[in-house]
Amino acid sequence: MMIKVDFSLFQQYISCSSDVGGQIEQLQHDFLEWIYNKQIDHPYWLYKDGSKFAVNYRADAFLYWLNRIRFNHTVAELVEAGPDASDQAAKTIWF
Numbered sequence: 001m002m003i004k005v006d007f008s009l010f011q012q013y014i015s016c017s018s019d020v021g022g023q024i025e026q027l028q029h030d031f032l033e034w035i036y037n038k039q040i041d042h043p044y045w046l047y048k049d050g051s052k053f054a055v056n057y058r059a060d061a062f063l064y065w066l067n068r069i070r071f072n073h074t075v076a077e078l079v080e081a082g083p084d085a086s087d088q089a090a091k092t093i094w095f
Contacts, residue, residue: 004089005059012059016076
């Protein structure tokens with residue numbers, strides 16, 4: 001299943017199983033709780049004066065979380081977006 005990951009200024013696409021795609025909105029919610037949790041050290045934090053103050057991420061961060069944190073094996077991957085990719089996407093999630 002192809003999922004459109006929309007960041008307003010740009011879009012990326014991931015491919016995943018129907019099982020993962022069927023729960024993509026809940027997975028997105030869980031990911032956002034994880035990535036903004038200041039108790040968790042991950043490579044997407046931006047620091048100011050030595051303190052975490054913001055996150056900077058793209059679809060690769062969501063894939064990192066899905067594949068390494070949530071499922072502990074590869075369940076999704078980034079795919080190249082062709083001219084009809086938006087039409088092929090079964091679902092869209094917005095960040």
